[in-house]
Amino acid sequence: MALLSKKDRGLILDPLADNNPITIQVLGICSALAITAQLKASIVMGISVMFVLGVGNVVISLMRNIIPSKIRIIVQLVVVAALVIIVDQVLKAFAYELSKTLSVFVGLIITNCIIMGRFEAFALGNGPWRSFLDGIGNAAGYALILVVVGFFRELLGSGTLLGFKVLGDPIAKTGLYAIGYENNGFMLLSPMALIVVGIIIWVQRARNKALIEEN
Amino acid sequence: MANTDKNSYTVIFAVVMVLVVGSLLAFTASSLKPAITENERFEKQQNILYAMGINENVEGSVNFVPTNKVEAEFGKYIKEQLVIQNGKIEKDSSAYLINLKQELAKDMSERKLPLFVGEKDGKDYYIIPMYGKGLWDAIWGFIALDENYVVQGVYFDHKGETPGLGANIKERYFMDDFTGEEIMADTEYEGITVAKGNNDPLNERKDDGKVDALAGATITGNGVTAMINSTVKLYIPYLKDLKI
Numbered sequence: 314m315a316l317l318s319k320k321d322r323g324l325i326l327d328p329l330a331d332n333n334p335i336t337i338q339v340l341g342i343c344s345a346l347a348i349t350a351q352l353k354a355s356i357v358m359g360i361s362v363m364f365v366l367g368v369g370n371v372v373i374s375l376m377r378n379i380i381p382s383k384i385r386i387i388v389q390l391v392v393v394a395a396l397v398i399i400v401d402q403v404l405k406a407f408a409y410e411l412s413k414t415l416s417v418f419v420g421l422i423i424t425n426c427i428i429m430g431r432f433e434a435f436a437l438g439n440g441p442w443r444s445f446l447d448g449i450g451n452a453a454g455y456a457l458i459l460v461v462v463g464f465f466r467e468l469l470g471s472g473t474l475l476g477f478k479v480l481g482d483p484i485a486k487t488g489l490y491a492i493g494y495e496n497n498g499f500m501l502l503s504p505m506a507l508i509v510v511g512i513i514i515w516v517q518r519a520r521n522k523a524l525i526e527e528n
Numbered sequence: 529m530a531n532t533d534k535n536s537y538t539v540i541f542a543v544v545m546v547l548v549v550g551s552l553l554a555f556t557a558s559s560l561k562p563a564i565t566e567n568e569r570f571e572k573q574q575n576i577l578y579a580m581g582i583n584e585n586v587e588g589s590v591n592f593v594p595t596n597k598v599e600a601e602f603g604k605y606i607k608e609q610l611v612i613q614n615g616k617i618e619k620d621s622s623a624y625l626i627n628l629k630q631e632l633a634k635d636m637s638e639r640k641l642p643l644f645v646g647e648k649d650g651k652d653y654y655i656i657p658m659y660g661k662g663l664w665d666a667i668w669g670f671i672a673l674d675e676n677y678v679v680q681g682v683y684f685d686h687k688g689e690t691p692g693l694g695a696n697i698k699e700r701y702f703m704d705d706f707t708g709e710e711i712m713a714d715t716e717y718e719g720i721t722v723a724k725g726n727n728d729p730l731n732e733r734k735d736d737g738k739v740d741a742l743a744g745a746t747i748t749g750n751g752v753t754a755m756i757n758s759t760v761k762l763y764i765p766y767l768k769d770l771k772i
Contacts, residue, residue: 350692381538388545395549399556406563409571413685470692476589484701484730498743501692 324446328454335458341427355463359456370448373436470500573602579670580653608645660755663747694748708734719757722749
């Protein structure tokens, strides 16, 4: 990684673990609960957020000296909303099937707290290149948790991964189902995503005691 | 650099931003519009063909006729497109473009109901479009009947049902269950009910007008029942005429 200085590398790598937007900053929980019932939706949502946050951070960073501070939140909202609409339209025109699977999720990107959080906390005070790295890094941290949660929810809830029946066929009783295994329908409901995220937070903090906040 | 805290600067910035973003979005939307409309048109043709069993399904998953072939396939299998208005049935080769949601909101006398007659292997299929409400948003689909009112296939879709629960109405294991069910009990219209606890999860009884529901998707399932019963019912008097 000679391309990036040590500080820049931190912008990408920190959000993946010790400063993860979901498990440490506890942002973007809403969409993490809503869409992780399937691995595929998690992956596509992760990629879409990466695009919006990467580009959005650069746009906000380029405009950071001319944005009037009184209406900066509105300006940020306009930028996110415009980017999301463009993503939505482009998907509909060139990847129609994909846009069908994503349906409402693309619109939900606007409400993702991570995006507004990074605009406000980082892009308004840093140059475009660093803002871009920060956006990609945070979106990757978000996507990572989404994929992990989506993996467990789809595997335990539906017995499939990306739609493939990895545990056998529940109706024909093959594979694991032959010995009496049942899918856990609870995993498909949003509250279980919260519990999975909770377990990830627990594991992460048990491994790295420095992350535990003092009360 | 101008003083960015001044009110006049703020107002000018806001106006310029709105103009720039507005025209950018308008430009994107209008330049992508033809491609999007085309996709939606192909999708409708794919859905109609899917309901009458023209698809490229491989075990367990839904696969439509590819978009580059759908236009030709649609012309080949759909032999008539009809529009029912005010008790009269007329041919209309663009009936599949009718927006059912808007038509259902209209008064009976102005309502145009599209109906498609398909033919495959010498057998006639009557394909009826459907539109209704699920748990979160709209659900719609197509149902193909033969001349004895036996369901030959269905296709369901939805705008925003819960992934993993209600969204599964567009999965094979739900849609395939409808095939073989009858919508008429003797001469009375019965419809098809998405039923919980009918002790028939594999749907082996085809004459009961019931299909096993999806776990955790009661309201979406009820929406499917209501959609089938309300829309298909409108066509029954005409299907009798057509005979069919």
